[in-house]
Each structure stands twice: as C-alpha cells, then as structure tokens.
Amino acid sequence: MNGTLTGFGKNTGSHILVIARSESDERRSNLTQRVTLNEVKGLITCNEILRLRLRMTLGVRLPRSLRSLAMTLGDTLTRIKLAIALLVLLAAGQVDQPEDSGKSDITIDNLSLGQLLMGEPVDKEDLRDRVVAIEFWGINCGPCRASIPDMVKYVKKYSPSGFVLIGIHRQNEPADKVTSFCKSQKINYPIYQQGDISGVSFSGIPHFCVFNHRGELVFDGHPARAGKKLDETVKNAPDPLVGEGPYKKLSALAGQIAKSKNYGNIMGQLKKKSESADADEKAEAEKLLARLNNYAQRQKTKADAFKDTEPLQHYDIYKGLSEQFKGDEIGTQADKVLNDLKNDQEFQKSLKAEREWLKIEEIADKLKPCQIDEPLDPKNCQSCKKKNDAALGSITSGCKYIIKQYHGTPAARKCEDLMSELGLSDK
Numbered sequence: 001m002n003g004t005l006t007g008f009g010k011n012t013g014s015h016i017l018v019i020a021r022s023e024s025d026e027r028r029s030n031l032t033q034r035v036t037l038n039e040v041k042g043l044i045t046c047n048e049i050l051r052l053r054l055r056m057t058l059g060v061r062l063p064r065s066l067r068s069l070a071m072t073l074g075d076t077l078t079r080i081k082l083a084i085a086l087l088v089l090l091a092a093g094q095v096d097q098p099e100d101s102g103k104s105d106i107t108i109d110n111l112s113l114g115q116l117l118m119g120e121p122v123d124k125e126d127l128r129d130r131v132v133a134i135e136f137w138g139i140n141c142g143p144c145r146a147s148i149p150d151m152v153k154y155v156k157k158y159s160p161s162g163f164v165l166i167g168i169h170r171q172n173e174p175a176d177k178v179t180s181f182c183k184s185q186k187i188n189y190p191i192y193q194q195g196d197i198s199g200v201s202f203s204g205i206p207h208f209c210v211f212n213h214r215g216e217l218v219f220d221g222h223p224a225r226a227g228k229k230l231d232e233t234v235k236n237a238p239d240p241l242v243g244e245g246p247y248k249k250l251s252a253l254a255g256q257i258a259k260s261k262n263y264g265n266i267m268g269q270l271k272k273k274s275e276s277a278d279a280d281e282k283a284e285a286e287k288l289l290a291r292l293n294n295y296a297q298r299q300k301t302k303a304d305a306f307k308d309t310e311p312l313q314h315y316d317i318y319k320g321l322s323e324q325f326k327g328d329e330i331g332t333q334a335d336k337v338l339n340d341l342k343n344d345q346e347f348q349k350s351l352k353a354e355r356e357w358l359k360i361e362e363i364a365d366k367l368k369p370c371q372i373d374e375p376l377d378p379k380n381c382q383s384c385k386k387k388n389d390a391a392l393g394s395i396t397s398g399c400k401y402i403i404k405q406y407h408g409t410p411a412a413r414k415c416e417d418l419m420s421e422l423g424l425s426d427k
Contacts, residue, residue, distance in 0.1 A: 106198075108132055126164075127211075136170050136205050139171065143206055151167070155188050156188070158230075175193060250270075257292070261324050270288050270292075322334040350410060360415065366391055
C-alpha cells in the first residue's frame with residue numbers, strides 16, 4: 001500500500017503541534033495532535049512496526065537511523081502517527097534539511113501575477129534591482145496559514161532595504177473570502193490570485209521563491225527553510241536606487257543615496273560630476289542621475305494613476321517627491337503639482353473624504369467572524385450582531401455622513417460598496 005504523507009510541525013513550547021495528512025488510493029485521513037519528544041521516541045521504537053515503502057513529500061533527507069523505518073500494514077492511524085513522529089523531528093531540527101537552491105535559467109521576468117485581490121498593484125518594472133519573494137499559498141492550507149506571521153515579519157524587517165514580498169493565492173475560493181481572511185490576519189503585502197512563475201513546478205503549498213537583486217531565482221522550496229537564504233540575499237543586495245556598482249569614483253555619493261532621502265542636494269553634485277573630464281567619474285555620475293530620474297518618473301506615473309481613485313495616495317506621493325528632491329527641478333515640479341491640488345476644490349473635497357474613509361476602513365478591519373479562526377464572511381456579519389453591533393453602527397453612521405457630505409467622491413463610492421457588502425442600509 002503506497003501513500004503520500006504531508007504535514008507540518010510547529011514548536012509551541014513544551015509540546016510540538018503537528019498537523020499530518022495521509023493520502024492513499026483507499027482513503028484520506030487527517031490528524032492534529034500535540035505530542036512530546038518522549039512520545040515521539042516511543043512511536044519510533046515501536047516493535048510492532050513492519051516494513052512498508054514510505055514516500056515523503058517534505059523534500060528532506062532522513063538520518064540513516066530513520067531510513068529503514070516501516071509502518072504497520074492496514075492501520076492508517078498508526079501510519080499517521082509515524083508521520084507525526086517524523087514531522088516532529090523535522091520541527092525539532094533533528095532531520096537534515098538541504099538548502100533549496102534556485103534555477104539559474106529562471107528570472108523575475110518569468111513571473112505573471114494574475115488578478116490583484118488586496119494591496120497596492122505591483123509594477124514589474126519596480127521589482128528590478130530588488131530582492132523579491134513570492135509565496136504560493138491558500139487560505140484553506142494549515143501550513144500556509146501558519147507561515148503568515150513569518151511573512152509579515154519579513155516585510156517589516158526587510159522592506160527598508162527595498163525587499164518586496166508578493167503572495168499568490170492558488171486555491172479556488174471567492175475573491176471576497178480571500179480578501180477578508182487576509183485583512184483579518186493583518187497581511188501587509190499584496191495578494192494576487194492564480195499567478196505563476198514559468199519554469200517553477202511544485203506539488204503542494206506553501207511554496208516559496210526568492211529572487212536576488214539581479215532577478216535570479218536563488219531559493220525554490222518550502223518557506224520554513226527560506227529564512228537563512230533570504231537574510232543572506234537581502235544583506236548582499238545593493239540599495240535599489242543605487243543598483244550594482246562598482247562605483248570607484250563616486251562611492252561616497254552612492255552611499256549617500258542609499259542612506260539619505262535628500263536626493264535634491266545629491267542631484268546637484270551629480271550634475272556637476274557628469275561634466276567631469278574624468279571618463280569614469282562622468283559615467284558613474286550619469287548612471288546615478290539616470291537611476292534617480294527614473295525613480296522620480298515612476299513615482300509620478302504611479303501618483304497620476306491614483307488621482308481619480310486614491311486621491312490621498314496621489315497627494316502623498318507628490319508630497320514625498322517635493323521633500324526628497326528639494327532644491328532640484330524634480331522637487332520644484334512636485335511643488336507646482338501640490339499647489340495646483342491645493343487650489344482644486346474638487347480634489348480637496350475628495351482628499352477630506354478619503355481621510356474620513358480611513359477611519360471607516362479601520363473599524364471595518366476589526367469586524368469579527370462568526371467562528372473563531374475563520375475568515376470574516378461579510379455576508380454573515382450581521383448574524384454575529386453581538387460581536388459586531390458597535391462596529392456596524394459606526395460604519396453605518398460614518399458611511400452615511402461621507403455619502404451625504406462628499407457625494408461623488410471615491411470615498412463615497414467605497415462607502416456604498418462597503419455597506420452593500422455588509423448588507424447595511426444607507427437610508
């Protein structure tokens with residue numbers, strides 16, 4: 001009897017929480033169990049175990065002492081218990097875990113994102129010169145859900161270095177259900193549906209890929225084994241604005257770009273260096289100028305795309321350009337845009353409405369699902385009225401105010417959509 005055993009182990013202190021899944025032609029079984037390492041040893045030394053071919057899908061190499069382990073014939077529960085023993089050894093670090101190296105012929109250009117479900121849209125041009133991680137996952141996958149805290153930590157830890165994380169949901173679930181779950185988990189990175197990386201194949205989720213700043217795939221495997229490689233890849237990456245050198249003549253200015261947000265003063269120095277008689281200095285100055293100008297142009301393009309739908313983001317991006325490039329022509333142009341926006345009554349109306357909407361959005365994010373550990377289903381929100389009564393009341397009154405006072409603005413449309421989603425009346 002051949003079968004496939006998959007699962008995941010999580011250290012909870014004195015015990016190991018293990019979720020194991022056994023699939024065979026005859027039946028499918030699931031078991032969640034808390035076990036101690038002593039109990040594991042008891043399972044492994046059990047004299048009743050007979051030889052049976054075991055196929056593991058964890059992608060790990062078992063120690064020599066475990067390679068000849070057999071399983072009790074005809075007893076699915078015992079088979080699952082043995083799988084638990086092996087999984088606990090994995091969680092406890094007692095099983096060798098080979099590093100999952102990437103494939104040299106696969107690059108970030110092989111990525112197709114699919115449909116955006118949550119977060120800001122990703123422009124693939126913005127991924128260049130950055131370390132990028134892609135996690136394939138699903139809301140109905142226990143190990144996937146368990147990996148979310150690590151993903152959130154990665155974003156907080158590495159984003160200041162230009163790191164980008166993208167989640168790609170691979171299960172057939174309604175978009176609103178996936179989005180609600182992501183919001184309930186405070187996911188801080190964009191989520192797409194049914195994206196892909198051509199050339200990367202895997203049989204289960206979660207699956208994790210890391211691309212270095214050159215766009216090369218350097219890790220392709222389970223997220224639980226990615227931490228060391230991700231940390232190493234981020235540390236070895238140059239600042240995305242500077243790019244890969246070497247900068248022999250202008251290393252000090254390149255370092256200032258990486259550390260400072262005052263690009264206006266640096267732009268002035270680079271323009272002077274770009275007229276240098278030294279060919280190497282001139283080339284390096286032109287390269288850095290081009291990178292800063294390209295960054296500013298991409299920011300402008302992003303801001304202009306937001307003007308009619310996300311006025312606050314439109315305003316914030318131009319405000320950022322004004323501050324970052326103060327003293328340079330780019331900053332002057334940004335100041336002009338901000339001044340025009342200040343005198344645009346319709347935009348100011350949308351901006352005020354957007355700030356009111358942020359308060360509503362914050363309340364909506366705190367709505368509680370009917371069942372613990374389940375994603376929020378907006379359609380059933382009112383059936384859990386005791387849990388959500390105060391929040392629903394605040395959302396109703398707040399949205400009615402925005403719809404009345406700021407009719408026709410993007411925020412008013414968001415309020416109308418939210419009230420419809422939650423089954424609330426705007427009368």
